Amino acid sequence: MRILEITNLKKTFHSNFLIKKYRILKGIDISVEAGEIYGFLGPNGAGKTTTIKCIMGLLFPDEGEILINGRPADTIDARRPIGFLPENPYFYDYLNANELLNFSASLYSIPAAAARERIDRLIQQVGLAGFERLKLRKFSKGMTQRLGMAQALIQDPDFLILDEPFSGLDPIGRKEFRDLILNLKEQGKTIFFSSHILQDMEMMVDRVGIIINGKISRQGKLSELIAGSTRCHEIVCSQISEKQLALIHPNFVRRDNQYIITLDNEAEINLVVESIIHNNGLVIAVNPVKKTLEDIFLNEIGEVQ
Amino acid sequence: MKINIKGLILNTFKESARNKMFYLLIFFGILFALSSKLISFLTLGDAMKVLKDTGLAAINFFCVLIAIFTGINLVYKEVEKKTIFNILSKPVTRGHFIIGKFFGLALTMLLALAAMAVIFFLLVFLVGGGFDLKILLYFFMLYLELLIIVAISLLFSSFSTPILSFIFTVSLYLIGHIMWTFNEFKMLLQSKLWIKFAQFLYYIMPNLDKFNIKNDVVLDLPLQATTILFSVLYALVYILALLTVTVMIFRRREFI
Amino acid sequence: MKGKLPAVAFMCLLLLAAFFQNRYDATIDYFGDRSVFVSLPSGQSLRILSFGFQNFAADMLFIWSIQFYSTYNLVNRFDYLERVYDTITDITPLYKEPYIIGALIMVFEAQDIPMALRLLEKGSRQIKDEWFFDHEAGYYCYKYLKNYEKAKEYYTRAAAKPNAPSFVKRMKAHMVYLHDDPRVAYRMWLDIYRQAANRVEKDAAFNHLYQIKAELDLPVIRQAIDSFRTRFRRFPVNLAELVSRSTVREIPLDFSGKDYIYDPNLGTVKAQRLFKWKQR
Numbered sequence: 001m002r003i004l005e006i007t008n009l010k011k012t013f014h015s016n017f018l019i020k021k022y023r024i025l026k027g028i029d030i031s032v033e034a035g036e037i038y039g040f041l042g043p044n045g046a047g048k049t050t051t052i053k054c055i056m057g058l059l060f061p062d063e064g065e066i067l068i069n070g071r072p073a074d075t076i077d078a079r080r081p082i083g084f085l086p087e088n089p090y091f092y093d094y095l096n097a098n099e100l101l102n103f104s105a106s107l108y109s110i111p112a113a114a115a116r117e118r119i120d121r122l123i124q125q126v127g128l129a130g131f132e133r134l135k136l137r138k139f140s141k142g143m144t145q146r147l148g149m150a151q152a153l154i155q156d157p158d159f160l161i162l163d164e165p166f167s168g169l170d171p172i173g174r175k176e177f178r179d180l181i182l183n184l185k186e187q188g189k190t191i192f193f194s195s196h197i198l199q200d201m202e203m204m205v206d207r208v209g210i211i212i213n214g215k216i217s218r219q220g221k222l223s224e225l226i227a228g229s230t231r232c233h234e235i236v237c238s239q240i241s242e243k244q245l246a247l248i249h250p251n252f253v254r255r256d257n258q259y260i261i262t263l264d265n266e267a268e269i270n271l272v273v274e275s276i277i278h279n280n281g282l283v284i285a286v287n288p289v290k291k292t293l294e295d296i297f298l299n300e301i302g303e304v305q
Numbered sequence: 306m307k308i309n310i311k312g313l314i315l316n317t318f319k320e321s322a323r324n325k326m327f328y329l330l331i332f333f334g335i336l337f338a339l340s341s342k343l344i345s346f347l348t349l350g351d352a353m354k355v356l357k358d359t360g361l362a363a364i365n366f367f368c369v370l371i372a373i374f375t376g377i378n379l380v381y382k383e384v385e386k387k388t389i390f391n392i393l394s395k396p397v398t399r400g401h402f403i404i405g406k407f408f409g410l411a412l413t414m415l416l417a418l419a420a421m422a423v424i425f426f427l428l429v430f431l432v433g434g435g436f437d438l439k440i441l442l443y444f445f446m447l448y449l450e451l452l453i454i455v456a457i458s459l460l461f462s463s464f465s466t467p468i469l470s471f472i473f474t475v476s477l478y479l480i481g482h483i484m485w486t487f488n489e490f491k492m493l494l495q496s497k498l499w500i501k502f503a504q505f506l507y508y509i510m511p512n513l514d515k516f517n518i519k520n521d522v523v524l525d526l527p528l529q530a531t532t533i534l535f536s537v538l539y540a541l542v543y544i545l546a547l548l549t550v551t552v553m554i555f556r557r558r559e560f561i
Numbered sequence: 562m563k564g565k566l567p568a569v570a571f572m573c574l575l576l577l578a579a580f581f582q583n584r585y586d587a588t589i590d591y592f593g594d595r596s597v598f599v600s601l602p603s604g605q606s607l608r609i610l611s612f613g614f615q616n617f618a619a620d621m622l623f624i625w626s627i628q629f630y631s632t633y634n635l636v637n638r639f640d641y642l643e644r645v646y647d648t649i650t651d652i653t654p655l656y657k658e659p660y661i662i663g664a665l666i667m668v669f670e671a672q673d674i675p676m677a678l679r680l681l682e683k684g685s686r687q688i689k690d691e692w693f694f695d696h697e698a699g700y701y702c703y704k705y706l707k708n709y710e711k712a713k714e715y716y717t718r719a720a721a722k723p724n725a726p727s728f729v730k731r732m733k734a735h736m737v738y739l740h741d742d743p744r745v746a747y748r749m750w751l752d753i754y755r756q757a758a759n760r761v762e763k764d765a766a767f768n769h770l771y772q773i774k775a776e777l778d779l780p781v782i783r784q785a786i787d788s789f790r791t792r793f794r795r796f797p798v799n800l801a802e803l804v805s806r807s808t809v810r811e812i813p814l815d816f817s818g819k820d821y822i823y824d825p826n827l828g829t830v831k832a833q834r835l836f837k838w839k840q841r
Contacts, residue, residue: 013561053560053561056390056393056394057393057394058390058393058394058559058560059559059560059561060559076396076397076398077396079394079395079396080396082394084390084391084394086387086390086391086394088387089387089390089391090386090387090388091388091391092316092320092388094319094320094323094324095316095319099319103312103315103316104391104395105312106309106311106312106313106315107309107312107313107392107395107396107397108309108395108396109309148391151391344620344624347624347627347628348620348623348624348627348658349627349658349662350657350658350661350662351657351658354620354656354658355620355624358616358617358620359617359620362614362616362617365613365614366614478612479612482612482613483609483610483612486609488586507582508575508578508579508582508583509575509578509579512582512585513613514613515585515589517613519613519616520615520616520653523616524616524653524655524656526655529588531584531588532585532588532589535581535584535585535588536585538581539578539581539582539585542574542577542578542581543574543578545574546571546574546575546577546578549567549570549571549574550567550571552567553567553568553571556567
């Protein structure tokens with residue numbers, strides 16, 4: 001079942017007095033299946049946040065259709081099961097964490113007793129225990145991010161839309177967030193998140209969509225995208241002079257006392273290893289190098305440009 | 306479709322009630338109301354009248370200031386600091402948002418006015434005056450006027466910056482208070498077209514002087530029930546109209 | 562929800578607001594019967610510019626004027642006196658104090674009584690039911706201008722106001738006495754005497770009646786004595802002789818019902834009591 005379906009989404013911004021047009025989204029198609037983690041990947045200014053704002057009804061698309069659970073996204077009932085964490089969230093600095101979550105709960109008409117219980121659990125979950133009564137103006141960026149996550153989860157949503165959830169977090173925070181998201185997935189929730197941090201993506205997502213310059217250039221299962229193929233091989237060797245090595249193979253780099261030779265062609269491995277041994281060099285390792293998301297990403301960007 | 310606007314109202318109320326500006330203005334309002342005692346020393350004859358005049362003028366002035374300053378900031382701040390993302394992504398329509406803001410502000414104004422009114426009545430009582438029900442009626446009419454001002458500032462704040470909203474709202478407030486002179490000047494207009502145009506303006510601009518019964522109340526002049534009734538009806542309908550247009554504008558807004 | 566509905570609702574609400582405005586206007590008399598200003602004199606323009614704070618503006622101007630006019634070392638401080646009070650009373654025409662205090666300043670400080678009378682007359686025009694302005698004006702006319710005719714006019718107007726206290730009627734009667742026919746005044750006093758509510762009023766009316774009656778009677782008696790003397794070349798023995806010798810038809814009694822006092826040796830007649838302060 002498709003929980004989110006975007007077809008041909010277009011959005012143009014105008015500068016003042018309609019002189020200049022900025023075409024931000026040029027026909028986006030995205031579909032998110034129920035129960036998966038969908039990574040929305042793209043460089044800065046590609047249109048990630050714009051797409052998310054269109055989904056949340058903060059921007060009005062020029063063209064295209066956005067369906068949530070098969071219903072148009074611009075009704076409040078469609079938004080009810082969505083938990084949303086905006087990019088760099090900001091909250092009322094005159095409230096404390098508890099008050100803010102209570103306010104969020106009130107917008108979903110959650111009864112007071114249930115809300116209290118849920119808020120206590122969420123504060124534990126996002127690691128804000130002990131800071132419930134602190135005014136939000138004293139919150140650090142990471143704490144605000146955690147609070148943003150808590151308010152997105154207030155109504156126990158089925159579908160989470162997270163815009164750059166890992167920004168502002170330290171490594172421990174990232175780990176915690178990752179665990180939290182994986183935990184939510186285990187509970188059967190669908191998660192759609194944008195990021196430009198590939199490492200986080202690669203560790204979690206089921207599927208990715210890569211957006212570049214307002215267009216989805218690639219979409220699919222992560223395992224399929226980086227399937228099987230070894231990109232290249234590395235040979236690590238030492239006790240050989242650069243001069244000799246340059247004759248054997250020109251594509252190498254030096255790291256401390258060792259040299260790393262990158263081979264694109266599998267057939268060359270034997271030949272190169274033999275040559276090194278022949279020159280009294282020491283072969284330390286031969287490693288296959290797997291394709292990563294980064295490769296795909298950089299490749300896509302290269303292609304577009 | 307079950308929506309809790311109460312949360313929005315209370316949050317708006319909290320926002321303005323936790324603003325230092327709000328207390329500063331209330332403080333000054335009360336200070337000036339109290340200083341009316343000093344001013345009344347300077348007059349000859351009916352000191353109580355001067356005391357009431359000055360006190361009510363101070364309350365009126367500072368309440369209007371509070372209404373304008375809180376009204377022009379609230380929506381703008383939400384949009385500027387992007388806190389509105391967290392609200393509109395919840396099951397809350399733009400209309401709910403505006404209505405929540407309006408009633409939150411109404412609650413704030415009620416608190417401010419009540420605080421000042423209590424001090425005023427206390428002062429009158431201490432100086433030896435009695436409780437005058439008509440002055441309570443004046444406070445009610447002032448409250449209606451404040452609600453209109455709040456709705457006006459909310460309208461402007463839904464699409465422009467605080468500075469512009471301030472200028473617009475203050476202009477409309479001043480225009481609203483001299484609108485009644487139209488009845489006097491219309492005969493000066495020569496062409497029929499101008500008269501029609503002036504009449505059109507007269508009827509669509511806020512007509513605020515009708516809520517200003519403080520002068521009648523202090524001098525204990527007779528007030529007609531129908532006059533009051535039409536003032537109240539006017540206020541309610543005008544506020545509704547303002548809120549409708551605010552929601553209309555706000556619905557078209559995009560939050561980049 | 563979207564579409565034309567809000568726009569239509571907005572138009573309807575605006576129309577309704579205009580309707581209520583119209584109805585409201587029908588219940589209000591914006592300018593009363595005060596002269597309609599077309600060229601915006603200063604008081605009225607100030608009233609408009611006070612944006613609803615006209616009472617406050619008037620108070621401030623009033624307080625300022627009181628302080629200003631009681632600063633005795635200022636030269637020419639009365640140059641704009643009338644203008645100042647005109648402005649104050651234009652802004653809040655129904656505020657009583659400025660008329661009275663203004664008139665006091667005009668009379669006692671500036672010593673310009675006609676100016677004070679103009680201000681008080683304005684007050685009387687604006688606050689129709691107030692007797693005090695006409696009383697003040699009448700008193701200034703009587704006391705300082707000695708213009709009893711004008712004083713009579715003011716008191717006549719003051720006495721006609723609904724809440725005028727009884728002494729205003731007595732003042733009116735006295736002004737009538739001072740200005741024109743004592744007989745008219747006598748009838749007025751008689752009314753007051755009959756309707757008197759208390760001892761003090763009754764005594765006052767009695768004194769006046771006694772005085773006027775004596776003033777009217779004594780010349781008649783004196784003339785009768787004179788004509789008696791020309792006819793009989795002597796004074797009558799007593800006043801009764803005037804009747805028996807048919808010089809007059811009857812001898813009037815004073816207001817308390819007693820005879821006037823007659824001195825047969827000098828031929829003079831006088832009332833039992835006469836008050837210096839009543840004499841013209």
